Amino acid sequence: MERVAIIGASMTQFGQREGWIRELLAEAGIACLEDAGVDADELDHLYVSNMASGEFEGQTGVVNALVHDLDAMPAYTQRVDQTSSSGGAGIYAAWQSIASGASELTLLVGGEKMTHRTTGEATDVIASLTHPAEYKHGVTLPSFAGLTARHYLERFDAPRESLAKVAVKNHRNGVDNPNAQFRKEVDLETVLESPIVADPLRLYDFCPITDGSAALLFCPESVAREYADEYVVIAGIDGATDTHVVHERDDPTIMGGVVESGEGAYEMSGYGPSDVDVAELHDMFTILEFLQMEGLGFAEQGEAWELVEDGKTDRDGEFPINTSGGLKSKGHPLGASGVAQGVEIYEQLVGEAGPRQVDAEVGLCCNVGGFGNCVITTIMEAAR
Amino acid sequence: MERVAIIGASMTQFGQREGWIRELLAEAGIACLEDAGVDADELDHLYVSNMASGEFEGQTGVVNALVHDLDAMPAYTQRVDQTSSSGGAGIYAAWQSIASGASELTLLVGGEKMTHRTTGEATDVIASLTHPAEYKHGVTLPSFAGLTARHYLERFDAPRESLAKVAVKNHRNGVDNPNAQFRKEVDLETVLESPIVADPLRLYDFCPITDGSAALLFCPESVAREYADEYVVIAGIDGATDTHVVHERDDPTIMGGVVESGEGAYEMSGYGPSDVDVAELHDMFTILEFLQMEGLGFAEQGEAWELVEDGKTDRDGEFPINTSGGLKSKGHPLGASGVAQGVEIYEQLVGEAGPRQVDAEVGLCCNVGGFGNCVITTIMEAAR
Known part of the structure; x- marks a missing residue:
C-alpha cells in the first residue's frame, strides 16, 4: 500500500x-x-x-x-x-x-x-456531546476529570503535586511556542492554589477556551x-471508541479508546512505545496526560505520575511530552487541536521546532474526543 | 485496487x-x-x-x-x-x-x-449553509430555485408544466415506497395551483421537512x-464543489459540481451516461432534476424537460429517474437523503425493489449539498 x-x-x-x-x-x-x-x-x-x-x-x-x-x-x-x-x-x-x-x-x-x-455557552456546546443520562445529573467532562483524578491519586498513592507538574511543564513548553494562547510559566504554588473547579482539580488543571x-x-x-x-510519513494510524456512558467503564483509569487506537497504530507502524521519541497528548485536563501515557504503554498503569515527578517528560528529559505546550498552554480550539498536535510533531521531525526542538525520528499524537469517547492515535516518522 | x-x-x-x-x-x-x-x-x-x-x-x-x-x-x-x-x-x-x-x-x-x-426554525438551520452575503439579502435556497427555474423556462422555451410533471412522476413513484413520507399521487392541476413559494415554483415543487x-x-x-x-459494487464515485456564492457562477443552469463529480465517477467506472439504467437525483426542488439530468449527460443542456414531458423518465420509461419517489415524495432528512438514494439503487440492482422494480444493471446517485455547492455522484453496478 x-x-x-x-x-x-x-x-x-x-x-x-x-x-x-x-x-x-x-x-x-x-x-x-x-x-x-x-x-x-x-x-x-x-x-x-x-x-x-x-x-x-x-x-x-x-x-x-x-x-x-x-x-x-x-x-x-x-x-x-x-x-x-x-x-x-x-x-x-x-x-x-x-x-x-x-x-x-x-x-x-x-x-x-x-x-x-461566554464560557458558559461554550461549555454548554461541549457538554452536548455527553450522554444525556449523565449530563442531566450534572456530570460534565470536568466532573469526570475530577472524579477520575481523585480515584487515581488515592488508588496509586500519587501526590497531588504530580498532576500540577503536568500543568507547570506544559506551560513552560508553551513559552517557546509563538502561537500558544498562554506564553507564561506558572509555578507549582499557583496551580495548587488556583480556584477549585472539580475537586481535586483546579483552574490550572484545565485547558482554556x-x-x-x-x-x-x-x-x-x-x-x-x-x-x-x-x-x-504517517507510519501508523488508528481510531477507536469507548462507551458513550462513561460510568459503564470497568476501570476509570483505563481509557479503552487510547489503548485500542494505540495498539492499532503501533501494529501498523511496526513501532512500539519505546520507539517513540516525542509525543503530543490530549491534556484537556492534567489527569488525561497520565491516562494516555499509561494507555499508550509509555508507563505502567498507576506509574505515569512518577515519570512526570522525575522530569522525564520535560523537554530535556528522556521522553518529552507536549513540547508544543499542549492543550493546556497552547489552547484547545476543538477542531484545530488534533491538527495542531500533528503540526508540532511534523515540525519536530523535520527540524523546524526552533527553541522547542528535541532529537526525534518518531513522534506520536493522541487526540481524545469527549472523555475518551473517541480517540485517534497517529505515529509519524521523519522521511529518510 | x-x-x-x-x-x-x-x-x-x-x-x-x-x-x-x-x-x-x-x-x-x-x-x-x-x-x-x-x-x-x-x-x-x-x-x-x-x-x-x-x-x-x-x-x-x-x-x-x-x-x-x-x-x-x-x-x-x-x-x-x-x-x-x-x-x-x-x-x-x-x-x-x-x-x-x-x-x-x-x-x-x-x-x-x-x-x-417549526418549519421556520428548520429552514433557518438549512439556510445557515448559504453565503452570508446572499443570505442577508434574503436569497435563500428556495429563492435560488425560483430564479433558476424562471431563467430555465424562458431561455429554453420549456413549459411550466414540465417542472410540475417532475413532481407528479415522483409522487406516483412514492406511492409504491412503503417508507416514503407522502404515498399519494398528485395531479398536474394540484401542483400548478398550489401556493407560490418562489415564483414560478409552488409548494409541490419543493421537498418536505x-x-x-x-x-x-x-x-x-x-x-x-x-x-x-x-x-x-461501487463502480465509480467522485465529489466536487462549486462556488459558495451562487451568483458568481457563469451559467445558472449549469451545476459545476454535478458536471465535475459526474465526469469523475464516469471515468473511474468506465461507464458513460448511456450505460446508466436507473438514477436517483436530488430533487429537493423540481428544477434540480432537470439540471442534474443535463449535468450528468442524460440530456443536452436545455432539453431535460423534453424527456420528462415524453414520459421517458417514468418508471416504465426508457430511463427511470427517482423510482424511490425522490426527495419530493420520500422526504428529505438531510443526512439520510444521500444514503437513501444508495439504498434505492442497491435494491434496484439486487432485485429487491418490489413494485418499484425496474430492469437495471447499472445505477447512479447524485446527492447535492446547498444549491450545488457540494455534489457527490456514485455509480453502482450489480455484481456478476
Missing part, C-alpha cells in the same frame, strides 16, 4: 481572535499551502475538522466556504466531526483519501471559533520529494 | 417521527446489520452522515452515541457533514475506508431529526460473497 506523506504544516495564533471561523480556516489553509509551495487549484480533496460552527456561530457549510475562499473549486470537501478529536479524525480522513487513491493532494484544516461566546486553526498537507510518499526536501 | 461492495441496506420510515436522532440512527443501523446477517462487533468503522443534530436537538457526539447503542465499541467512528449531501459524502467516506485498507467492514448510517422544530434514517454496509469485493449472494 502507498504510504502517506505530510509535506506542509501551519497553525494560526491560538487565543482570542477576531473574525469568523471561515477567516481562521482560510488563514491556516493559505499558510500551509505556502509552506509547501502548492497552489490551491492543485488540491484534490480538502477536509475541515470542526465540531460546532453551527452552534457557535450559526454558520454551517464551512467546508464550502473554505473551498471558495481558497479558490480551490472543484476540489472535493467534507467536514469531519468527532467532537474534540475532530482534528485527529481529520488526519485519518486525509490519510484514507490518499491511501485509497481518491486524492493525490489533500489539505486538512482544523479550526474552531469559541471565545465570542480558544480560537484557532491549524493545517496539514498530505500526498502519496512516492511524490513527496517533488514538493519538499524534508517531509514526514 | 480492491473494489468496494455494498452488502446490506435499510431505511426507516421517513416522515414525522417520534424520538431522537440517536434512536433513528440505531433503527436503520440495526436493520442494515440484520439485512446482511452481520453482528455489530464485527464492524471496523462506522460513519454517521448528519448535518445538524447539534442545531436541531442540542445533541452532538451522535457518532459515539450510535457506536454505544449498537454495542459496537471499539469500532472507529466519525460524523460526515457536507450539509444536504452529507449522505453521499458518507458513501465516499465509507468507500475510502475500505479502499484504503483501513476497514474491512464499514457501516454508514445517515439521519436527521427535524420535524420537532422530514425525519428519517438510512444505512448501507460496505466491505471489500473480495469477501462480499461471504456475506451476501447478491450484492452491489
